[in-house]
Amino acid sequence: MTSSTDTAPSSGPKYPGGSGGQRPPAVRRAPRGEPLRRRSFVARNPSILWFLLALSLFTLGVTVLAEATGTGLLSTSFIKTLGKTLCLCLVAVAMDVVWGYCGILSLGHMAFFGLGGYAIGQWLMYARTEQIVMGNLDGQPIPATPQEISDAIGTQIFGVVGASELPAIWAFAHSLPLQLAMVVLVPGLLALIFGWLAFRSRVTGVYLSILTQAMTLALSLYLFQNDSGLRGNNGLSGLQNIPGYENTPQATLSISFFWASAAALAIGYVALAWAVSGKMGSVIRGIRDNEARVRFLGYHVESYKLFVFTLSAIVAAIAGALYYPQAGIINPAEIAPIASIYLAVWVAIGGRGRLYGAVIGAAFVSLLSSWFTGGGAPDIELGFYTVQWTDWWLVLLGLSFVAVTLFAPKGIGGLFDLINHRVMPDREGDYGPDTGSWRTEEGTEEEPPR
Amino acid sequence: MRLLTFLVVCLWLPVVAAAQDLQSILQTHAEEAASPSRRTVGTMLDDLAASGLPGVATFLERYQDRDVVQRAGDGLFFYATKSGDTYTLSDISTGEEVGTAPSSEITEIRPNGGVRREIAGTLVAFQLSDPDIERRQTAVEAIARSPSADQLAPLRTSIETETDPALLARKRQLAGILAASFADSTADRVAAIESLSGEVSVEVRAALNQILSSSTGVATALPDGNIARTFTPGSDLTEAEAYDQLVEEGLALPAPTRADIRNALAANIDGGRVGGVPVARLDNDETRDQAYGALAADGIVPPRIGAAEQSAALSAHVFYEIYDEDDPAITDAARTALSEVETRVGMGQMVDLSLDGLSLASIYFLAAIGLAITFGVMGVINMAHGEFIMLGAYTGYVVQLFVPNYTLSLFIALPLAFAVAFGAGVAMERLVIRWLYHRPLETLLATFGISIALQQLAKNIFGTQARPLTSPGWLDGAWVVNDVIQISYIRIAIFVLALIFLALILFILKRTRLGLEVRAVTQNPGMAASMGINPDRINMLTFGLGSGIAGIAGVAIGLYAQVTSEMGSAYIVQSFMTVVVGGVGNVWGTLAGASLIGGLQKGIEWFNPSNTLAAQTYMILFIILFIQFRPKGIVALKGRAAGD
């Protein structure tokens, strides 16, 4: 973590892209004689503390109001909704790092999220089924062979649709540690291989977006097939029943998962904030703004991109592994391209290039969305026509999204700048995790001038 | 057979038959007549045909058409026409009106498809030489559907009097097929079979396959008869299969399966031990085999049959396939003919598959060409492109609501769809995209927003159910080369449409003022502006053009598939793939991309015909890899990526 803000030349900031960009407002400077390197990472980025504080307060509040641990004012299903929302916030933060900081508009991060869910779902289903099968086979006069046990589990999981043998994809499902490793390894490796191929060929910009979307589509089509060995369209279900905790009420389980999600969000937030700060953060943002220049400066751009892409994929997978036991079912529709697009929408509305923006966007839009589609919003009587929000919500979302893109590129997070009267630091030095949205134009692609 | 009876009976029984009438025959078979079934209706049809009554043919036709009803009170049968809740009844013998009845007293008789086929078979005798050509055609088709030996003679007789040349050819062809199976002498049949070898139709293959129908068997020695082939266990069929066959025929004892062994062990637990092995140790196959062996040695359970015993049993038997047809001359001829036919069919199938691939490619091309303009030429990502396709399709649907003539409505719908999508495209360009030319990723997202909104809007207006877009009558049916190679007219029309648009776009871009200006703006907007071109106007028009073509593609896609609010999203990723694979900024590239993707998909489907979903998955994977290794697409432009 080195920083050179205090020795920066005072010449006016040069903004990339030139034409049309407004000049950033006056520059806040660190007071002279107080080198930034002495201050801790958190102290330099007070927003992290604020965020952690808000998250703890929220968690505390929910705990007090929950059924299992407090007054019971919040129903179990609402606790589950909140827990799931925290997971969505985490994947949004990961998305923000990839897109808002590194400039890779990935339309495939929900695929990693889903893969994480599938990985944990496999263990949940296997362990639950194993208990049933073992309980059943115990009554037999002759002890079962390992093959018989695995066949019985296979028959139970797949019904008559699959073969009686467990597909190879379930090879590690019997062990929780191995399957937990799969949560990280499978999406991580997929991201690594995909990223390596794509970045190596210098596929950038919109091409990369389309390519990630194609990856998601291929994955969801593959999982839709019955032959994939993951139960096709039905997916994995009954995931809310945790093996070994059959007698624990869902109220307790839901608040435990809520805490776990909150902890994961906190850790993920800090880790990703650290990743996008300091020198590495500067390089990453440099790649976003002008990949060619960073490359000419001697940085190995591909490695940076690959690191960010893979790291965020792993974070997304962990979020998914926490999300689906709360949702109870995962199926290929969860991985469909539209899910990843919504993820981008959340981040954009929340405000890209600042991590708390992503959190706000994901929480705000997903909760609002379930409020509208759940029939919570009152219909609007226009006299000649009744606007039913279940029908019109998506129209509103789509249009407001266009509006945000056009008129408020900073999203909801931009409001914080108004409150704080915050101004942008100079181009030089460490931006920290919250100032990534400050730009008017994307980096040009490395192509012959058009 | 039935026909033969009929002919015989006709000759010497007219007197007896005259004593009956239609109603009384039906009454003797009242149950079959009221609820006919394929297996039981035969006797009634035989009797009707044998009666020789004049009204039989008419009756059978109307019976087939479900005009016959039964009156509940007396069980009599009538012809009936329904109006409102009452039926007007007519006598089945005379056709005279005999009164009306409320629907509660009437049971409609509904012969099902199987029965109708039987009736058609009986009607053949009446219709083969009928003056009405439609009836003759019906009779010929009935023979084609269920050929039988007794049809050969009447068919040959009717050929002599046939006047219509097309029908005559059809009758001759059918007579040839029938002769191959049913002619009297071996020489005749062989000659008929040989004459069939030049055809590829399903009927011919059906006839030849029927002649070659065979059954497999196993015995200690090869039986007499027309043996097709013998099998060697291990090479022609696996040893396990062969042994199963032996067991099935009762020629060998079944080898106990794992489950059998487990059950046998469970049944023979003796003081916590089975065959001397403690029960607790029986949790693996080895000890189980050991325990089972001990039981078998004591004669408690049948012995395990090892590999050596199995192969001994196999070598003591011969596995063979025997033809149902006894005459080897005929089966030899049929086999030769069939192999020739099948070679031709195989080639035909390749051609047919290529046609399907070409058709799919033209659909992808049509869907993607608009995108190739906006994305390829202008560099603008329009994720709402799919929704412009949808917009066009719904325009077609709405036009059909107001213009019932399908031909006319199609010719109104095509330009209107263009206009609507053009308008939507221009509006979008003016309102949104214009502000985002320097931010391609945000264009992508903003157009996604529009796509989501448009899709939901379509759902709100038209509902989530698929809407019909019916093609005019002259586009129904298919261009049939033979029974293997055929392609529907609608697909040909789409192919032609794709060609027209390819030509049109090339013309616009290369030969018109607009095209020149578009290319100029694409290459250097600043310079173009200084030459007096208004880049705003050009961008707007280009975008409108691309969108408008999407609208027309929507009409075309709606005609051959379905119009739903989600049809656009089904094509958008494929369309982008097409453009990117082909090479951005190049109309020829799009063509190459569409051909590659369409051909590839059909190729993968051909390898794995039972899983279309897998074909799509692997195609996308292929494209992802393809782009990694050739990021600029098939037709990569050198130097300036301009509007070619």
Added chain:
Amino acid sequence: MNTKIAISAAALLASSAAVQAQDVACPIQVGVLHSLSGSMAISETTLKDVMLMLIEEQNAAGGLLGCDLEAVVVDPASDWPLFAEKARELLTVHEVDVIFGNWTSVSRKSVLPVIEELNGLLFYPVQYEGEESSRNVFYTGAAPNQQAIPAVDYFLEELGVEKFALLGTDYVYPRTTNNILQQYLIDAGIPEEDIFVNYTPFGHSDWATIVSDVVALGADGVPVGVISTINGDANIGFYKELAAADVSADDIPVVAFSVGEEELSGLDTSNLVGHLAAWNYFMSADTPANAEFIAAWHEFIGDDARVTNDPMEAHYIGFNMWVNAVTEAGTTDVDAVREAMWGQEFPNLTGGMAVMGTNHHLAKPVLIGEIRADGQFDIISQTPEVAGDAWTDYLPESAVLTSDWKDLGCGMYNTETETCVQLTSNY
């Protein structure tokens, strides 16, 4: 396992003790869990309306146990995880006494754990793949032996079909049904190579190759038939392509299990005339009860053009059986009602009597209809009542299973080993 049974037995005792103490809380809440938005809305909204109509009729007839019924309608928006969430909400927040809902199998699998955990009661009205019998679910739609098997019998017996193409959309209902049918056909003497199986994605539109594959099946000179489990919109393209290839119902008949009145309404059916569908109910059934039901429906919905279909009848039977069971039990308590449901009888709209079996499946007649040009069906075959079979008899692994909640107290009972495989269901 033993402890589990003991626990649930204790729970059963405890709850039946609670019954006597408990009075019925007015109004009685009836949950309606059908998607009102999203891709399934088109099918499921109708079922929501039917439930509202039935509840209104029941209230007009004096309610139930002296209470009015009140519908609690929620919208799971065709989002499968949301089904589980909404079911939990219905049972814990709204405290409904019964839920009528779900359409797709995956949505049912999603709510099953919740319903079983909270001991709710669900009536599921759609034909499905079987292989399930939950303690807390009553299946009023057809199991495969009440729709698919009779249709295949019809093909074999009446149409003399000897070669089969099983075409389906790639999801669990077609997969399971086709597996069962394939085994059934092999048992009936059809060689395996004469059965062509194909799966296509949802909304598939490119049917040319598949149709020519089907036509090519005729090359053996035996009649070919298509058993279609193709779902939804994809059917349109399929029938269009069949017609374009000049294949009529006389050449290659198609029997569909997912094409009903609702799917045909507003479509150009000229390409479909003569093809078949198998259901337990057709709107064209000529009985007074059906005429009355259709009239009531038209009056309720205010549109004479609206059609009725099989799942609507399933809800009609299910709701009336539930009402009778509650009246008999004198309470809405789930366990008491469950027991009163066994053996409940209610007249079908197509004639005859539907009976609820102890395996929670209905006995219903099977009808086969030919599509007419007006989008209705000519009923050409109607069997007597067929008892729904939770576990199919045609596949070896499930032939040994049976379900009997009354005497065996188990939905997945292995008759070979004489043990209850599991008490919860196989989600």
